[in-house]
Amino acid sequence: MSKGTVVLAYSGGLDTSCILVWLKEQGPVGQIRPREVFIEDLRAEFVEHFIWPAVQANAVYEDRYLLGTSLARPCISRSLVDVARREKAHFISHGATGKVRPDCSCFFFQIIAPWRIPEFYNRFKGRLDLMEYAEKHGIPVPVTPKAPWSMDANLMHISYESGILEDPKSHAPVDLYLMTKNPEEAPNAPDVLEITFRKGVPVKVTNLKDATSKDAALDIFLYLNEIGGRHGVGRIDIVENRFIGMKSRGIYETPGGTILLQAHLDIETFTMDKEVRRIKQGLSVKFSELVYNGFWYSPECDFVRHCIQKSQENVEGTVQLSVFKGQVYLLGRESPKSLYNEELVSMDKQGDYDPCDASGFIRINAVRLREYHRLQGLSSPKN
Amino acid sequence: MSKGTVVLAYSGGLDTSCILVWLKEQGPVGQIRPREVFIEDLRAEFVEHFIWPAVQANAVYEDRYLLGTSLARPCISRSLVDVARREKAHFISHGATGKVRPDCSCFFFQIIAPWRIPEFYNRFKGRLDLMEYAEKHGIPVPVTPKAPWSMDANLMHISYESGILEDPKSHAPVDLYLMTKNPEEAPNAPDVLEITFRKGVPVKVTNLKDATSKDAALDIFLYLNEIGGRHGVGRIDIVENRFIGMKSRGIYETPGGTILLQAHLDIETFTMDKEVRRIKQGLSVKFSELVYNGFWYSPECDFVRHCIQKSQENVEGTVQLSVFKGQVYLLGRESPKSLYNEELVSMDKQGDYDPCDASGFIRINAVRLREYHRLQGLSSPKN
Amino acid sequence: MSKGTVVLAYSGGLDTSCILVWLKEQGPVGQIRPREVFIEDLRAEFVEHFIWPAVQANAVYEDRYLLGTSLARPCISRSLVDVARREKAHFISHGATGKVRPDCSCFFFQIIAPWRIPEFYNRFKGRLDLMEYAEKHGIPVPVTPKAPWSMDANLMHISYESGILEDPKSHAPVDLYLMTKNPEEAPNAPDVLEITFRKGVPVKVTNLKDATSKDAALDIFLYLNEIGGRHGVGRIDIVENRFIGMKSRGIYETPGGTILLQAHLDIETFTMDKEVRRIKQGLSVKFSELVYNGFWYSPECDFVRHCIQKSQENVEGTVQLSVFKGQVYLLGRESPKSLYNEELVSMDKQGDYDPCDASGFIRINAVRLREYHRLQGLSSPKN
Amino acid sequence: MSKGTVVLAYSGGLDTSCILVWLKEQGPVGQIRPREVFIEDLRAEFVEHFIWPAVQANAVYEDRYLLGTSLARPCISRSLVDVARREKAHFISHGATGKVRPDCSCFFFQIIAPWRIPEFYNRFKGRLDLMEYAEKHGIPVPVTPKAPWSMDANLMHISYESGILEDPKSHAPVDLYLMTKNPEEAPNAPDVLEITFRKGVPVKVTNLKDATSKDAALDIFLYLNEIGGRHGVGRIDIVENRFIGMKSRGIYETPGGTILLQAHLDIETFTMDKEVRRIKQGLSVKFSELVYNGFWYSPECDFVRHCIQKSQENVEGTVQLSVFKGQVYLLGRESPKSLYNEELVSMDKQGDYDPCDASGFIRINAVRLREYHRLQGLSSPKN
Incomplete structure (x- = not known):
């Protein structure tokens, strides 16, 4: 490895904490300058530039997965690359293993992915090796006891996988979910929401029970997460096909995204010509695949996003839906642009x-x- | 119209009761011979030859509708054509209006569709005209008060449309549904089912709570309807695009079909290669469209069914799922043929x-x- | 029929000449005012608004037919509708039979298509009836002896069908073709052309032999027709599937269009990302089908044209090709925007x-x- | 590298001759036993099991390339794997570089691909290094002067690429082509062929000029190569997109394959329902991509081949066509199973x-x- 600045995507977890020190050990990296920790609030950007296009697309991977992790990656990469450019870095480093979906977003830079480098993965065979290394180097590590699975949380969803979940017939523990309530313990009365769309994205949500209303993108999404979470909406337990050809078991909870998928499907079918919709749905399948496989920043994904966005010009109107015990029920819809006669x-x-x-x-x-x-x-x- | 035998698809409702007499009036039809009423139990055939292929396909029209009515039509047509052939009939008659999905299944015969014949539809402008005609001709008509919507029920689902439902923003009345319980009144504890598939179709269902078990096709489906119905599973309220280019609002309840869709999706993804699955899902979208549009008996639907069936050779294994308050939750799966490693x-x-x-x-x-x-x-x- | 102005698409042939008089006979039509004959030069519009989008799409129906007739119909319809609007007409009439591709372009108006009206087609069973009618009413008819087939010629192509060509195993007569030379009699030396594209459409053609050069859209297309015609390029003899479900045999010659298809395919593959190209080719198949079926003026065709056009932004560069004895050979290509490295x-x-x-x-x-x-x-x- | 038997795909060219010796040098390979040279005549197998399915599919990559090299690879791999199994080998080795389409056919074995191993490619930077190595080790090398491009020839086609052809605007030299005559020097009179298909594959070809007739698969293909070659049929010069994401310029001549593509397209459209054909053409695009990318032996390619074969059941009949100056002209067709009426x-x-x-x-x-x-x-x- 030649010398140069490395920008590391740092989560604060055990892996990236160790990687931080390990990179320093490797000589070429040189000094770690502590001032250079960038913490950015990407939440609004995540909602508007990544989740909204997925809503427009009705993006679902393999008929079930709403792409919560996949959509976050290009958002993080974009920020990472911005930092790397600003800092005139030569390398980008991350803690992803060789078995997860590789991401093609950072291809301008040389990537240092220790979990794919023999010197690293042969040295750290498991969690214990990392713990020992951390202790030896005075690396502070999370003190919470490790759950027997791994999770990845962001604004859109939490995913749970590996560990005891690797056995595909094992049931998920009842206390696994952090973002949604167990439907069995959810309220016994529904919330009824009214969601208004313009150009295929939500511009307003109102709770008809208490008149709560939100109209900024991030607020809308957070509120839908809250309502969906309260009623246990958006839990799935699936086996999916990773880009690299393995089948893997994942459990996801995506409360707000699940409500939006149902709401958007409804207003779209209500306002869009059926033949346009057929063509657009084909493009959406492609979009979901591209996002899942890490190709957000690719010419084909640019092209598909453009086409999907074009299809949304008249996707405008309001749906009413109720949220109850894990389910979303469409109740009615209206639109100034409906083709319904x-x-x-x-x-x-x-x-x-x-x-x-x-x-x-x-x-x-x-x-x-x-x-x-x-x-x-x-x-x-x-x- | 030339003379000859007519076979009428007779539902016993007001429309076909009147059509029966009206056809007789038209002279060419001649005498109605009362011995020739054929009542056939097509339930097992419906499940095995029509619902099962839809399960294999994960057939869903426009991302939401499970095709309950569309799948029944070719089953009825087949029987109708069989009767017509046996009876050496010259005409087939039915009570479908001009605005519903036309069906191409009976194209060997001349069709008499009174609702598309000016002499008929100009004479009977509405329900009242039919009632009057029935009274005048001593036609017995259903005495139950007419609901302010129309419904179509079969083994797989009930659909509700028109009347007060034609306003797409009106909510469905609470007492509309006949096949499923209101989720709010459904049991407070789930049923947990184990469903076993072979070649992509269910061959056994067991209720883990009470050990009830079914293994004949019709029994399996009836039992899933029962469980799904008890827990309020499979209700949707949608606007869909009819073949003839109109948007129409429909409310459906498909309890057993909804459970099977989730179960099959899971076992299929678990056992099928991902690239085969992508190709197969494209064929399934086509299949759903063909079925919806009335092209079950067409060379392309034959072809697509053949290909889909081929894809199911290794779709084998068992899923566990819980059914609760309108939702189906996958809990785990196992298979001797899984590609999961x-x-x-x-x-x-x-x-x-x-x-x-x-x-x-x-x-x-x-x-x-x-x-x-x-x-x-x-x-x-x-x- | 109610009274009102009729705009008739008049070709000057026997059919529309008779229809003109027959319409007058039908009473409602009233007087034919001779001042109202509109002859418009739509050639540049045809090339720029209809042929160019087809070139961008590599539009080919069923892998072989370049859509010469299908592309002309919306161009004619547009003009017909413009005239009808200007004249505040109530009807549009045309001479198309019931067996050719129906066109949905004029759906704003009531259509009078005599060949689909029993009063007309039962009266005029064949050509002889029309001839007799013409004579009786003093209608001047083409004096040239009728070829034993029918043809349809426009700027882009000539199609030949029916008559002796209806037997699909009969060979086309040697003297059939009017737009292209018999390759056997074509020059023994090729012409070498250089064609420059910008945004997927040709902006310049130069003949390297004699330095002839064209850069206006219509001139480019006419010149490619001339060169292609001289070398016998673009003859095909096919059986195709009509929209209405019949197979029909057609013989076509499309000299300039065939050269452009080869040239555009080449520059497009040279400059476009491969995954974008795959998606775009799927859209092109759809586009060709829509155009063939008469759906140019439809929301889905608008959408697809928009997407295809978007894909052409970087399709820019120059190809060299030779034209010889019915063939087009790509020789080389260069582009400032090629992804070739x-x-x-x-x-x-x-x-x-x-x-x-x-x-x-x-x-x-x-x-x-x-x-x-x-x-x-x-x-x-x-x- | 661990010890064990290596099976090398040996072409006799400079590269594999050197690799043979180099492998021996690497120690683990051990002794080269001269008795173990397997030369197999795979021609009939190539035609029947690889070219025929491509004919049924109308397989064309990126609208132009007939896949001559891609189809030969799985045929060779199959044989290679057979030998390796028979010989209980541990490794398979080949001379493919890192920039050509990688092939997934041999994935059961460990692959030794020296051109992708740094020890090899850093040692042999170019042709000269190989020549020197050959001389030093007494390796006999082809004495024919090396053309300034590379070529790959098999029964189906010859491809030419690299060297002076790498400049995409350079024209191919006149003397490049070995399999087809220059159309300018081809006969001045056409040959007229009659080709009969059953289940989508040719079962007989007859030359109507001299009554030559062939009916064995290999004979048919060889004869079509002869006729196509004589008339200069099947030359193309393209830029294509390789699997690994590069654009590459290739020149191909595929005489017999080009005649068969045209003939099969014609008989297929004549006999196949149009909607089946649309679905099948989508599958064919997929098939071509899979073959090109080296996925012949994959579950999805198995599936697609099965579906395509199913579609060919009624593709039966005879076409007449003429071959002249590089062109194939369909003249007529007949079939006992045509849907043409x-x-x-x-x-x-x-x-x-x-x-x-x-x-x-x-x-x-x-x-x-x-x-x-x-x-x-x-x-x-x-x-």
Whole structure:
């Protein structure tokens, strides 16, 4: 390793605390200057630039995972790269292991990922080695007893994995969850929310029970987390496919994100043309995959985000929903831009619509089917 | 209309009761022979040949609707066509209006759809005209007071629409649902089920609380309906896009189907290769669309069903889940055919896996990204 | 039919000549005012607003058809609707039969399509009936003997179908083609062209043999037609699937469009990121289908065109190609925005690239495959 | 490196000749036993098990490349793995560099890829180092003067790349091509072929000029290569995107494959339902990508091949085509299983088809468009 400034993504946990000292040991890194600790409040940025696009996309990985960790990574990387540029650093270092989703966000810099360097991972075979190293070097380590699993928490979600959770048939302990209440102990009465969207993102939430109302992005999200958390919303226990080809078991709780997914799905279907929606949903699947795989900063993800955003221009209106015992129920919706036409669809009114046309429509659709069956010798007695 | 035998899909409701008499009036139809009423129990066939393929597909239309009505139609059509062939009929008649999803299943026969024939729909402008006609012709009609909405019930679900539900912002009345309990009144303790799958379909369900166990297809489905119904599972309120281009509001309850969707998603992800799954999920979106649009009996739906079925060969294993207050929670899963490798994924064991490889993997993935950013003049200070 | 102004898309052929008089006969139409014949030169608009987006998309229907007729229809419709609006017309009429691709472009207006109206098509069973009618009403008709097929010509292509061509195994007559020379009689030396693109559309073409150069959109396209026509480029004989479900045999010649497709494919792959390109190609398939089916003026086609256009921002550069005996050969390309990196790809230089990484990349890609084969008991002797 | 038997994929060229000796030098490899040279004729297997599935798929990578090299790799790997298993080898070695498409086919074995090992690639910086090493060790090397590009030839194609071709704007030298004649010097009269397909693969080819006929898979392919080669068919010059993210320039000639692609496209569209075809074409794009990226032996490629094969059940019939000056022209086709219905499509016959239906079909398709435009305030003067 050549000499130069290293910017380390430091969580304060055991791993990165040890890495900090280990990097210093490696000579090239030189002196650690304590003034250079940057602590930034990225919460509003995280909500507006990362969670909101995911809401617009209805982003769900493998039909279930709402991407809480995946969305946070590019947000952190962006900040990390900013710091590295400002500091004219030569290296970026992080504590991710070789088995988690690698991230391509920092590719401008040389990366030092000790958990992928033999000198490091052969020296520190497990937690005990790290503890011993910490003690020897006077590294302060978290004193809380270690849970028999690992967790990753951010504004959007908490994920739990490894340890006793690695056995995919073991049930999650009741006391695992920190962000959501156990639905069994959740209130016996629902909260009813009204959420207003503009261009596919929430711009206001009101609780109809107590008239609480929020309209700043971060406030909206925090409030939905609070309500969702109170009612035990957004817990899932899944096995997912990591980018690097392993299956891994994860337990997640994403209270606010789960409410928003349901609310956005509803207002989107209400206001968007169905064929546009089909195309957009295909792009969303791609988006979710890209985000999961660490490709937020890629030309294809830029492109897909642009297209999805374009699709949201008319996604505007208000939904009412209730939150209760772990569930979100849509109750109703309205929009100045809906393609829903009550008169057209009504069974009691004929409106502009000629029922005869349906017969022509069906017969034309059947032209092809008839030929196919004719060929197969499956024609009816009559024909 | 030329003369000939008509087979009418008769529900016993007001519409088809009137159509029955009206068809007779039209002369060509001739005498209605009372012996020719066919009542068939299609429940097992419905479950095995229509619901099971939907379970294998994780079939969901527009991310939310589980296709209860759409799956029943080809099952009914098949039976209808069988009767028509046996009876050497010339026409098939049904009471579907021009605004609902037209069905291409019966295209071998000439269809008489009175609600799409001006002579009929101009004569019967609304319910009152039908009532009057029924009275005049001595047609017995349902005496139960008409709910201010219409519903369609089958083994898989009940759908509610039109009437007061046509206003998309109106909330569903509390007493609307017939198949599921209100989650607020559901039991305060969960049921825990164990469901075993083979080739992607459930072959056994056991209730761990009372050891109830079912292993015939119809029994399994009925039992899941019972448990799901008891806990208020599977209620949704959506606006969907009909085949004919209208948006329409529907409320559905699909208790057993909702449990199976969650269970199958889990065992499938656990046992199926991730890339196969991606391709298969694309086919499933197509499948759902085809079923919704009435193309069950089409070459493309045959093809897609074949491919999906092929993908299910190794979808085998058992999931445990709890059902509580409207929610289904996956608790754990095991399988003799899982691609999950506990040792491989473990954070505590290195196994066969060399963490160095992850760095090479990332760097190769970044080759393309680097070139892209180089071109955009976005290179880092260092490069 | 109620009274009101009709705008008729009039080609001057036998069909629309007769329709003109027949419409007058129908009473409601009233007087035909001869001053109201609008002849508009839509050529530049056709090239810039319809052909260019197709070039950006690499639009090809069912892998072979370059959509010459399909692209012209929305261009004509737009003009027709403009006239109809200006004239405050109530109806639009056209001579399309019921078996050709119906077009949804004019849906604001009531359409009078005589070939789909029983009164008309039952009266005029064939060409002879029309001829007789024309004679009786003093309608001047084309005197040229009718070819035993029908053709549709525009700036982009000529299509030939029906008549003797309806037998799909019959060969096209040698003298069929009007826009391209028979390759057997084409020049024995190629023309070499240089085409420059900006944002995915050609902005200049130069013939390296004689230095002819064009840079206005219409001129470029006309010149490519001339060169392509001279060398017999762009002839195809296909069976295609019409929107309405029939298979139909068509013979097309699209000289300039074929050259542009090859040239654009080349410059696009040269300048566009590969993952963006994959997504964009999926959108292009959709675009081609929409255009073929008559949905140019639809929300989904608007959306797709927007996305495709976005993808073209960096599609810029120059290709050289030769045109000879029906073929287009790419010879070379250069671009200020290419992602091609000669040093990176070179076999003789190592550049920034570490060959070790490839091994890590492969091993990570194989993690999943190894698990799959392990499960199948297919492991190697060694493992 | 641990000791054990190595199986080397040996081409006889300079690289693998040196690798052979170098491996021996590395100690662990031990003695090279000369009896163990396996030369196998894989030609028929290559055609039947690799080229035929590609023909069924219409496999084309990035719209242009017919995958000649990519298809040969799994064929070679299969044989290599067979030998390695038979010989109870521990390693497989090959001469591929780090910049070419890595192949995941041999993942059961430990791979020794010297061009990705620093000890090797740092020692042999270029061709000269290898030559010197060869001389020193008495390794016989090809005496033919080295062309200023590299080539890879197999039964299906020859590819040319690197060297002077690395400049993407340089034209290919006239004397580059070895498998196809220069179209300028090709015969002045076409050959006309008749190719018969069953289940999507060619089962017979007949030259209508001289009645030559072939019906064994390998013979058919060789004959098509001969005819295509004679007429200069299948030359392309492209820039493609490699799996590892680089753009690379390649020149290919694929005479027989190009004829088959055109012939198969035609018979497939003639016999396959259009909606099946759309789904199948999506799978084919995936298939081409997988093959290109070296994933022939993967669960997803198995799955996709199975689905594509299923789609070919009715792809049966005969096409006539002419081959001339680099071009393939379809002339006609017939099939006992075509969905083409001459009577149905005829403009002169009405057949079973009611033109009225087309109007209903259009109006229903326009329901959605009308709502969309209504919302945008774009309604016509009349509405």
